[in-house]
Amino acid sequence: MIDHKAYPYVYTSSQLGKYFGISIKGIEYYERKKLINPKRVGNNNQRQFNLNDTYRIFMARYLSQSGLTLNDTLDVLNASNEQIALKFLVKNLHDSEKELKRINASIEVMTHNIKLLQKVLNYHSFFEITKSPTLKTLFLREMDGPHKSNQEQTDEYRTWNELMPITNGSIRYRKKDILNKTSKIEPEIEMIISEKYFKAFGLKNSNRVNTIPSKTCLHTVVVGNAQNIDNKGWLNSIRSYLKENNYLLNGDIITSLLLVLDNSQKHIRYDEAWIPIKSKW
Secondary structure, eight states: OOOGGGOOSOBOHHHHHHHHTOOHHHHHHHHHTTSOOOEEETTTTEEEBOHHHHHHHHHHHHHHHTTOOHHHHHHHHTOSSHHHHHHHHHHHHHHHHHHHHHHHHHHHHHHHHHHHHHHHHHHSOOOEEEEOOOEEEEEEEETTSOOOOSHHHHHHHHHHHTTTTTSEEEEEEOHHHHHSSOSBOOOEEEEEEEHHHHHHTTOOOOTTEEEEOOOEEEEEEEEEETTOTTBGGGGHHHHHHHHHTTEEEOSOEEEEEEEEEESSSOEEEEEEEEEEEEEOO
């Protein structure tokens, strides 16, 4: 039988640190935040922790691993009754489910993007005819135009940006500009998301949000100078493919950013591109 008198449930900082895997500074942080309130004993004013302190440290570690902040943990521990504490835990569960949904969507998007990059890096170029997904774009500005900055627009941009990489940077090349016989084009800077995720994450329509319906498209990755996105050279491979295969451009080209290398050696950008097409004949 265990002699409980030999275990008085009184601990030093060093003992608790070893048990919970935290540093002395971590314990001091908990004390400053009023999670724990150890006694001070002896000539050295050493901290002495009782069972209540260990419970509170345990719950802080347990709830932190569950996604709660320390302030949230304090709300739970200091709740006046169990029902109030339970409400905090339920709210955390809902927040965690929401975050898991975002993480899973991010994994799906990044897996898709990585496969495209591997494809183009292995084969240099590829083209496939397919149906594009239905897309939503958020207009930001013309190539040389200013960002709008009223509060409604700022809030909308922030909402979309918080969902990256599920939302993404996008360039729209207008059909009429592409067909003009000039070396420069004036792309529009946008953000992009699939309609599936637009609905799933509750984004709202506005006069800056456009719907791009599913179309028969030439799907590829375009590569160009990251500092020179208004140069028509970006689209040379597409124009050659259309000409050689008797296709006509049937709408604006929409891109989604995959990767930028912009350093002292390289200024290169890779974009997934959806090119609406129709047969010449």
